[in-house]
Amino acid sequence: MSFIEVKGLKKIYGNGESSVTALKDITLSFEKGEFVAVVGSSGSGKSTLLSLLGGIDSPTEGEVIIDGENVHKMKAGEKAEFRRRKIGFVFQEYNLIPVLSVEENIEMPLRLDGIRMKDKKMDELLDMLGLKERRDHLPEQLSGGQKQRVAIGRAYAHHPALILADEPTGNLDKATGLEIMALLQNSARKFSQTMILVTHDEKIAAMADRIITLSDGCVIGDAVVRNAVSEDEV
């Protein structure tokens, strides 16, 4: 069994005549440690897929099984806890809490579980993110790249097995975007985390081990970028 199994996933927003089908019968599986890019034009359903994978939204039909657990069969409280412990989210909008400091934002998901991060660990993490001097700053005092680094810190604080990222470099300039990707990928490699990333940036997609293309709510391409090409391509 794969680390993540997506079976017959379907999502319809609204009902009756005004309903919109965002996803039509998606079946996919993801392995541990895989770095997958999901690409497609806007409205192709890629962000919907990500929010269903992360249990943020509920599907109309179908199921998502992560590490043997059926995400959408859980009760609301269980689901929230599961999300907190297994999944790290990184969004285009950094979604930091404006009244909390850098350190407090990073510690947030752990605090919700009643855990305090050890000082040594926090120091290591802040060092890795280059935020040591900014630990007491508020989000509004930070640049875009710094905010995204805080968001990455928050996503990694509990070493989740799965990272879900939606256009993580969308609001950043080219060089800062690459910096953020280097940070994400470095940590994913180190802890063999699965990373599923929604993007329309070909540069970002080109880093992935596997590229899934969505169009109109359907998977129209699923290409594994192997290390060696097959004979017909040589």
Next chain:
Amino acid sequence: MIYLEEKKYFSVVLIIVAGLFLATFFLISKPQILLPVFALGFIILAFFGAFFIRKVYKKAIKAEQYLDQVISNEGNLSITSNAEKDSIFANIIEELKELEKIRQSQESEKNKELLWQKNLMSDISHQIKTPLATLEIYTDIFNKEFGENEEKKELSEHAKEAIERIRWLVTGMLQIAKLESGTYKMEKKESPVRETIDRALYSLNSLISEKKINVRIEERKEENREIIIPQDSKWLEEAFINIIKNALEYSPDEGNIDIFITDTPMAVSVEVKDYGEGISEEEIPKIFNRFYKAGGQREKRKDSVGIGLNLSKEIVKAHNGIITAESRRGNDSFTSIYTTFLR
């Protein structure tokens, strides 16, 4: 399973509780003594309980620290002392140790396989290099012998190019095998990225002047100091040679190549940009694959063996970096290869 130590503590608690019951039984008629006895009993119980919880908690912390080490791969397995042998946490740690041993032995099996592969590659390439050198000498002799005969001379030139290609391929494969087997340890030192790129350009000098390419380098940095990254500069030079060589091969004669070195707070990004015909979007993720050559120019690029960018990718990965590409076709076509290294 019986955990003696936990049992010991539990028995003491039981004795105290039993003692309190007995006291109640005997002292039921003397309420004025009963109260202080009870208070004393509870104080003892509370003290003992706190002591017990503290002890258990300390052990739990040790178990957690151990797990932490296993996860962050520090590999120090000696934590428990003999005194704690029968505690439940000691047992958990012992079992974790077993698990870690199993994992390590699996890993070393895998490493053995990779080492074997690397040795095989190394043997094969050394065996190929000797006859290759002989072939090269013979073609040189032929080339001189043919003198005036243009047709024969051209054929021997082709033979020489082919020999050079095989040499490049063999060397590249050997280096990739070294990197993948993990037998080569990167010796990283903080040094300027610009120097490494300059050295790479120097080795490509003949190709640059042959195609009359104009190479421009721009450093984008906030402060006026050198852009430094931790690098094994020999290997990284190799990576840049391959990336720039690729750009040179795609560039039209007398074209431009731009190299941008950008300094951001956490990382350093190097963009190598050529203004050739570009690569299609579907092909971009594949260009770092072994033996892949972009379709459009496959016929023209006879001298390429499709191993250079794959080797670059492996080297960049060994530097905890990422490599990616961007390209446009048609008007204003270009191809950029980006390498990004965390500081």
